[in-house]
Amino acid sequence: MIDWRTALGLSEPRDSDWGKVRAAQIAAVRRHWPTRLAAELLGIALLWTGLTGRVPDTWLWGWTALALVAALGTGLWRARAAGAETTASPAGLWRETAAALAAALVWAAPPALFASATGVEAQLTLCAVGFAVMVGIVLLLAPLPLAAAGALALAAAGSTMFLGVLGLDLLAIANLAFAAVLLASALTQGRAFLMNTAAQFALVEKEEVVSLLLREHEEGDADWLWQIDAAKSLTHVSPRLAYALGEEALAIEGRPFLQILAGDSWETGQFAPALHALADKLKRREAFSDLLLEVKVRGETRWWELSASPRYDEQGAFIGFRGVGSDVTVERHSADKINRMARFDTLTGLPNRLQVNEALGQAMAEAEKWRGRCGFMMIDLDRFKAVNDTLGHPVGDRLLGRVSERLMGLMSENELCGRLGGDEFAVVIRDASDPARVEALGRRIIEELSRPYDVDQHTLYIGASVGAAVGPRDGRTVETLIRSADLALYRSKDAGGGHYHAYEPQLHVHAEERRVLEMALRKALEKGELHLAYQPVVSADEAVVEGFEALMRWTSPEHGNVSPAKFIPLAEEARLIGPIGQWALRTACMEARNWPSTVRVAVNVSAEQLHDPRFVDAVRTALADSGLPAHRLELEVTESVFMREGTNAVAVLGQVLALGVRLALDDFGTGYSSLGYLSRTKFSTIKIDRSFVQGASRNAPESLAIIRAVVALADSLGMSTTAEGVETEEEYAMIKRLGARKIQGYLFGRPMSPADARALFPNATRTAVA
Structure with missing residues (x-):
């Protein structure tokens, strides 16, 4: 509760910030200054209407001038100061009270000053103004209880004196009683205003303190x-x-x-x-x-x-x-840790793809600003996948760590090296104005990464291919420059790995040609542009045809005869090898029905086909539709089918063997397979790659030793051997001496059409469909 001394402004609480309360009192009064100004102007007009001609004009003019000066002066002052203060001193409150009392004195003067006015209209006008002033004081000055009390006292005194002069004693007493009621109301309202205002400020202060304390303890x-x-x-x-x-x-x-x-x-x-x-x-x-x-x-x-x-x-x-x-x-x-994880590779600690892209963007902006050049290299590890699949991911991860260490050792302040993912790395070269320096760095990277690694008691040999592009010459955006470096890297990989290539505009042409070729390949099967050619496989002893290898060919109206070395890898990358391989399997089985029952057909199968769960059904369907006995079909696979993670290929080959189909291992010795696959998968034939045959024909000791070893291995495992690429009588004689069972090569026939293959067996009858 607020005592009356505090309410009247004669004292203040010691434990409260009463300056804000005083400012609120003053602001509440000043907010009503437009209403108060309008009421005062209306009062002046009313007095002029009722008193003109009934009182001396000089008196009326003098009072009016005083009222206008007081009304307009204090009104403008209050309008300018309204809402400007958040706290007020006691002196400010007293100034506002004094201003209110001065205005009240001006308006209390007319009943006493013009008491001599004659006529009922003039007297009623003065009475009405007196009552209006008292009511207005209560409405407009209640937030300032002391000012309201003083103003009411002045107004009541003036109107009571006027009524006494007129001899209306009873009305004078009633006027005093009315003034007392208004005074009580004004004081009650003012006190309530102060209590509410103080409570609001106290609540805000408590909320602020509680908020700080909660933050302190939470x-x-x-x-x-x-x-x-x-x-x-x-x-x-x-x-x-x-x-x-x-x-x-x-x-x-x-x-x-x-x-x-x-x-x-x-x-x-x-x-x-x-x-x-x-x-x-x-x-x-x-x-x-x-x-x-x-x-x-x-x-x-x-x-x-x-x-x-x-x-x-x-x-x-x-x-x-x-x-x-x-x-x-x-x-x-x-x-910081999260930020590092978002910008650095967790395995190698190198900047990741995000930071590499940002660094490349900054390097390109600097090059554009200073009209210089920046560079970007993409690095892909050669033969890393074989390490990962044969020795496991933990060894592969540790190998990547060693690779990153070597790369970091080659970097200067001009370069930033990062890992893009998998076995792919990148280098941002901030200043690439010297092409020779860029190329030298690329070749040092290849040389350094190709040195052997000792990881977990394994000596590992991998290599690296590098593609480089220079901005803004080879690309004005991060995306296009990366694309250009990627095309250069593809050129290096296409050359067999271990190479450095800088971007050339022609690479984009090759990429576009590859895209167009892929689109044509997607339609080649349905347009009947694919066909099979058959190359004989003969016995080494008597040179009798024992089978044919079905080789795929593509004759395109737009691109002519496209080499299998070109479109087969493209079909594998574009995931087209599945339907093309199924077509080849069905076509070869249908054609083999026209051959003698002792002649087999061999069909090449890619790793992608063996990882398709529908492949075994496709083999079963091809045999059933053609009526070809399963033992006359031989599927040729390369060692690469065992390089993918998991043993799905081995399981699929086991299901194919269960059908009675024979298996041949092509290009043995050129890949990275384990001899364990030979013992777990029952191959009927091991094919010796033509590179060993050519080497042996030149009496290369390594090639001779490899052929002897493969023949001995096949014999011990109950398998046959086929030597590929035999083109001369000398090579034929040598292969016979080394013990190969079958021979395939131009000496005994090039890949031929189905009609030419059937012509080799003029007396053969068509196999009946089961």
Whole structure:
């Protein structure tokens, strides 16, 4: 409760900021100045209407001038000051009270001043103005109880005197009674206004303190309250703040806050940017929140988050800041870790694709700005997949770590190396104005990465292929420059790996040709552009035809005769090898029905087909539709089918063998397969690659030794051997001496049409369909 002395402004509570309440009182009165001005002008007009000719004009003019000056002067003053103050001093409240009393005195004067007016109309006008003034005082001055009481007293005195002069004693007494009622109402309203206003400010203050306290406690020991004075020195240091600073509370009380936060850098003046930002906020007396600041506590780097707002006393003078601080070191470290994870490869520690792209974008912007050149290299490891599949991913991961170490050893300040994913790496070259230097770096990378690695007691040999592009010549955007480097890398891989190639505009032409060729290949099967050619396989002893290998050919109206070495890899990459392979299987089985029952047909199968769960059904369907016995079909696979992760290929081959189909292992010795596959998969034939045959014909010791070893291995496992690429009588004789069972090559026939193959068996009858 507020006592009457406080309500009248004669005293103030000691435990409250009464300056805000006083400002609210003044603002409440000033808000009504337009209404008050309008009422005063209306009153002046009413008096002129009722008193003209009944009182001396000089008196009326004099009073009117005084009323207008008071009304307009105080009105303009209040309009300009309305809402401008958040706190007010007692002197300000007394000034507002005095202004209200002066205005009341002006309006209390007419009944006494013009009491001699004659005529009922004039007398009623003065009575009406007197009553209106008293009611208006209650409505407009209630927030200032003392001003309302004084103004009512003046107005009541004037109107009562007027009624007494007229001899209306009873009305004079009634007027006094009415004034008393209005006074009680004004004082009651004013007191209620003060109580509500004080309660609202107290609630806001409590909410602010509670909010700060809640923030102080919600995260345990990490948060604290802090407060500084107008000189930026610490005041009311809490134990928690002292603990956070590693000091005693009394030792830092009154010390400059910025000096404590700056630590050793205070003497040198080398402040962190965040400390400059804090100093600027304090200087400008601006509120701030969540300002991140690096501080040193007992030699340890900590991260603080500060929030605060300026404080003012009841006279509106700045008295400092009060806020809350949080130790967010753990959160900062977590954020740094997350940021590093988002920008660095977790396996190798190199920048990841995101950071590489950003670095390339910055390098391109600098090159564009200074009219220079930047470079981008893409690096792909050769034969890494074989290591991963044969020795396992843990060994492969450790190998990638060794590769990244070697790459980092080759980088200077001009380059940034990162991992894009898998076994693909990239290098951003900030200044690539010297092409020879770029090429030298690319070749050093190939040389360094091709040296042997010792990983988990394994000596591993891999290589690297590099493609490079220079911006903005080879691309004006990050995407186009990466694309250009990728095309150059593809050229290096296409050359067999272990090569460096820089981008050439022709590579885009080749890529476009490849895209067009892929589109044509997608339609080649349905247009009947694919056909099979059959190359004889003869016995080594008597040169009798024992079978044919079905070889796929493509004759395109747009592209002519396309080499299998060109379209077969394209079909595998475009996932077209499945339907094309099924067509070849069906076509070869249908054609083999026209041959003698002792002649087999061999069909090549890619690794992609063996990893298709529908492949066994496709073999079963081809045999059933053609009526060809299963033992007359031989599927040729290369060692690459065993290089993919998992054993699905082995399982599928086992199901094919269960059908009675024979298996041949093509190009044995040129890949990376384990001899374990030979023991687990029952191959009927091992084919010796033509490169060994040609080497043996030149008496190369390695080739001779390999052929002898393959023949001995096949014989011991109950398998046959077929030597490929036999083209001369000398090679034929040599292969017979080395013990190969079957021979395939131009000496006994080139790939031929189905009609030419059937012509080799003039007396053969068509196989009946089962």
